[in-house]
Amino acid sequence: MLKPYDFANEVADCARSVEAALDRYLDRARLSGPGPAAERVVAAMRHGSLNGGKRLRPLLVRQAAQVFGVSPEASLQAGLAVEAVHCYSLIHDDLPAMDDDDLRRGQPTVHVAFDEATAILAGDALLTHAFAILAEESCHPDPAVRIALVAELAAGSGAGGMVGGQMRDIEGEKGGFSNGDIETMQAMKTGALIRASVRMGAILGQADPRALSAMTAYAEAAGRAFQLADDILDVTATSEAMGKATGKDEGRGKQTLVGQLGLEEARRTLEAMVADAVMALRTFGPRADGLRSTARYFATRKN
Template identity: 80%
Template sequence: MYDFSTDSAACARAVEAGLSDYLTGPRLSGPGPAADRVVAAMRHGSLEGGKRLRPLLVRQAAAIFSVAPEAALPAGLAVEMIHCYSLIHDDLPAMDDDDLRRGRPTVHKAYDDATAILAGDALLTHAFALLGEPTTHADPAVRIRLVTELALGAGAGGMVGGQMRDIEGEKGGFSDGEIGIMQAMKTGALIRASVRMGAIIGGADARALSALTAYAEAAGRAFQLADDILDVTATPEAMGKATGKDAEAGKQTLVSTLGLDGARKVLDNTVNEALLALRTFGPKADGLRATARFFASRKN
């Protein structure tokens, strides 16, 4: 029987060790030596914290196709590096202006704004270098598909574009449906990419990839909706960062639109939608099922 706590903890340990090994001067150097300060800032923004949920999704999706966890790890590390870069940049004064992340000073507070920008830039860049390495997958065609998938999830039509829409919405408000589009891009696109990358590593056919994509899109909506609920209900201590900022900024979310009870009902329905998408995979998809349920029940 699948045990979410055991699997997620094992994945988090593997990701922590993998990032610690990769984010070093010797590994990041070429053609010149990597600058010590930027490497230290990259490590500050990536290590010692986080639930590592996106690498877990890569691992769980790949497991459906009997891919060993260690074979899915390099792609998971690449996704996590993209996620960590986005957090470093989101915390900057020009964006969300946060002082705490995972209970520690944000990178721009621990170092400075310029170093934080460069650390994020480097994490973004090296994520794709890692995907290009033969150790990520023996087949170059698969590596190219992974690079493309992650770029689409992280780029102007994905995470970055969603952040831009969020900024625009803060200034001008959202019309009907625009909140969902923004959140599907800002948060959901990288979750979608994680699941699809695991499926690509596993050699999924078009039908399986379509079903997993439907799961991922629903799971991404559930994750963001749970995040919006926690911004209202959780303490800063539980979250390891400031809470209540959406309301303070007058930001439109589904919680502000529907109220807490309405948002929780939509969350339950969204999780059920994710689970329904997995109906053809049997017990091999129990990991993905558990993660969707965790998204809805998490406390931080």
């Protein structure tokens, strides 16, 4: 008899595994070469990466890989690389030149705990080492798979992905968004790394083109749901629950889908996005229950 899927247990287990792996990796000796890693930048990298976070992107890598028979242990290293990119992006997003936030995961942001220059360098280092993590043979024995993982993460985090989305967000704050621009910006700024996470799990499992296409459709719908849920929480949640400032979008006069649609219509739209994500997985059966649960969690999370 098939054991019922336990989402809460998998989230907790994945978070523990990623936390432990980050703790091991973000070590001065491990990061050194050709010269000794600077103690202050390593400390800032650890401050911006450890002791918090739900580790949802590594969870998506893990769940997508499991669909194709890859164990959680075998997908952990790829998930670690994605989380390093995510943590770098948070450190940079919090900078005064960007979102100018003082609180992240209930603690001072890196530029507050250290200084702006150190925060920039810590983010740079996390981004750089993410690709070294994927290049190691322990990530996957097949060099072609490792190259595909590197290319996928670069696409998801670069000018056509997360970084490009952040640029579009900045431009939109200054000049406003026309029809469709908000969706494009969010698909890049937030959705692209979620998309890369799911596709990297499928790549680890050497999914065929048809299966990879279905995974991509799921990831894009789940990414839209995650961002819309985040916009809703910015309106409805407290700073204490979120571990960061809320109400920022309205305070800046920033356009969001919630602002365009209204709260109730935004919630209905969110439900439809989750349904689209779940529908994309219809050919995978119970193997994809983890991914289905994560999409549903995106719509119901409280922080």
